[in-house]
Amino acid sequence: MGDNDDYYGDGTMEPMGAAPEVIYNWVDITSDFFKHIQDLQLGELLHDGHLFGLFEAMSAIEMMDPKMDAGMLCNRGNPKPLNFQQAVAAGKLKIGVLEPSEMIGIMDATMACIVSWLEGHSLAQTVFTNLYLHQPHSINNKVLKAYCIAIYKLLDCIRDCINKAQVFEEEDFLPMGYGYRLGSNPQTGNSYDARLEVSEQKCVLMLREQEEELNKKVRDSSSDEDVSKYIQRLYSKCH
Known part of the structure; x- marks a missing residue:
């Protein structure tokens, strides 16, 4: 017996009539819409004050924003992110000889990520987007x-100072390191290796050695102004 059948006492059934046809009163507003948006300036919004309020605006998807608009061409067929070993094997990550301009770019981007972390974002989405920090001991340069090792020590110092002060809320600062330490890498699944740890004294010594090496390169390349300028900038980053 179907749900749409009526059952009578004499055992007979009479099917219900067909559902009434639904008529939609759609109105084509395409021409009116394009007519009115001609008067809009960049950044202005055309909306219905009764059907579109603050809640709808806060939950709306921003078009042409790659992080929110899944229909953009740049979001179609994006390759899978590579880890340190995969990027090196594919030739997309240099671990040997790098130009001074390349190293300056890496250092500037890393410092910008540290600032973003201090503004309340997580380390996984800021500083550790730098693949070089995933395995600094594997870098030949x-x-x-x-x-990179100095960045780890800097992060430890910042976390230690802020945690001791206990003057932050969860939305202000995220100290979680997501398993990244000098002696371990969560992506490889390796257990912690204390032999890969570097003391602050040794880290300072490494920086001083590279400082002397860069000073030597500046003196040797004094005839080439462009190279000397890049190396001096690189020296200031490591100083």
Whole structure:
């Protein structure tokens, strides 16, 4: 017996009539819409004050924003992110010889990520987007290796000072390191290796060694103004 059948006492059933046809009163507003938006300036919004309020505005998807607009071409077929080993194997991550301008770019981007972390974002979404920090001991470039190790020690110092002060809320500062330490890398699944830890004294010594090496390169390349300028900027980053 179907749900749409009526049952009578004499055992007979009479099916219900067909559902009434639904008529929608759709109105085509395409031409009116394009007519009115011609008067809008960049950043202005056309909306219905009764159907579109603050809540709808806060939960709306911002078009042309790659983080929110899944229909953008740049979000279609994005390659899977590579880890340190995969990026090195694919030739997308240099761990040996780098130009001074390349190292300056890496250092500037890393410092910008540290600032974002201090503004309340997580380390995983800021500082540790730098693949060089995932395995600093695997970097063959001595300057970049010393810099990455120094970044780890800097993060430890910042966390230690803020945690001791106990003057922050969860939305103000996120101290969680997500398993990243000099002696371990959560991506590889390796257990913690204390032999890979570097003391602050050794870290300072590594930086001083690279400082002397950069000073020597500045003197040797004094005839080439462009190279000397890059190396001097690199020296100031590591100093």
